[in-house]
Amino acid sequence: MDKKKSVGKMKRRRDDLYCVVCEGSASCHNFGQISCHSCKEFFRRNARTSLEKLKCVNGETNCQIRFDMKSKCQRCRLIKCFQSGMRKDHLSTPEEKLSKQKRIEENRSIRLTKVNHENTSSILTDIDQFCLLQISNAYQTSIESIPSASSVISFDLLANKALSFTTVTEIDKISAMKLINFIRLIPEFESLNEEDRITLVKSNLVTLLIVRDLLLFDRQHQIVYDDNIHMTKQSEREKFAQCVKSLCILFYGYEEMQIYFSCLSNIIDIFDKDPLIIQLLLIILLFERGLSINNEQISILFDGKRIFDVYSQYVELLFRYLIHRSSFTKAICKMLHIVESIFQIHNHAQRYQQLFQSKNDYYFIDPLLKSLFQIK
Structure with missing residues (x-):
């Protein structure tokens, strides 16, 4: 009143x-x-x-x-x-009007930033935060689960071009084993029956090997570093990566390696140097069905619905994480770029598999790689 x-x-x-x-x-x-x-x-x-x-x-x-x-x-x-x-x-002078307008715009920007922060700060639940931490820890554990390539392969062996095939396949084997160890630390993967786990790994691990390289790729020098956390000297890490690059050029060909590095260069900026985005993408592509490079195997999944639900769960988690990092609008744009990059990664995975299958030295290939690259 x-x-x-x-x-x-x-x-x-x-x-x-x-x-x-x-x-x-x-x-x-x-x-x-x-x-x-x-x-x-x-x-x-x-x-x-x-x-x-x-x-x-x-x-x-x-x-x-x-x-x-x-x-x-x-x-x-x-x-x-x-x-x-x-x-x-x-009366305000033109300069004062411009200054006032500038302050208004700055204040508006501050308010919008504050609103976005308030809106995005709560987008990730406690369960989401815990899940992201588990993923990061799982990947770190997988890196340390077995010795890195630079720990078991000497520079003398890298310099021996006659053994390029054996050395390159050994490096691929170590990378594949670390990825498998990472995958096995994902609870949703371990909850699947054995047949589905084997099918997903055989169908998607070649693609995951390429995504993993994004975590270690140096665009400036066009090399992929080893993930040896004990090799602290940058000069040694770069020397080893350059030697591996030379062997890969000898094994796959210069033109193919240029195409591969160009592929990595084109898509690496999408991930903003955030390893967690790439680690989430590893899990998403593991459970992906329709775009697998071996679609004939995907059709025999026993629990396809469960796998699709897990796939959707991690896609949604990635989207929420992107919103948390920026804003809803930017997250949508980022997701569209990630989808586009997935097609590029799959195309190169098919190319990678075909190149590997074209080699005749099957006798020296590890059984794990024979299974992954569908070599009979």
Whole structure:
């Protein structure tokens, strides 16, 4: 009740205000005096205009200025504005207007950022946070689960080009085993029956090997580092990666390796150097069905619905994580780019498999790689 009385008093006070220039109804102070909206805008437009440029309608500079007059003498109206106490020094200069507009935009940006932060800070549930932490820990555990290639393959062996086939396949085998160890730490994967687990690994692991390289790829030097956490000297890591690159060129061909590095270069920026996005993508592609490079095996999955549900679960988790990192709109754009990159990765996985199958030294290939690359 008291609030209504207060609002009523405020309205009456405003109704009691009259413009000092035209005596019309006014609501507030403008440029130092109480004025109506019309006189306020008139003064804003003309305050800096020289009086010499304005001519009096009757030539006597004493025209009556009232709110109910259709036409008012501009010279006399401006003079009355000044005489009534309106001040042109209260006008903003173009520089001040620009500065004010800039501050408004900055404040708006700050408010939007704050709103986005408030909206995205709660997008990840406690379960999501725990799941992401488990994924990160699982990948780190898998890296340390077996010795890295740089720990078991000497530089002398890398320099022996006659053994390039054996060395490259050994490196691929170590990478594949680490990925399998990572996959086995994913609870949803371990809950599947054995036949489905084997099918998913055989169908998708070649694709995962390419995604894993994104975590270790150096676009500037066009090399893929080894994941040996104990090799701390950058010069040694780079030397080993360059040697492996030379062997891969010898094994797969220079042109094929250029195509591969170009593929990695084109899509690596999508992931913003965030390993968790790539680790999530590893899991998503593990449970993916329709785009597998071995679709004939996907059709014999025993629990296809369960696998699709897990796939959808991790896709949604990735999307929420992307929103958490930026905003809803940016997350949508990022997801579209990721989908596009998945097609590129699958295409190169098919190419990679065909190249591997074209080699004749099957006798030296490890049984695990024979199974992954469908070599009989």
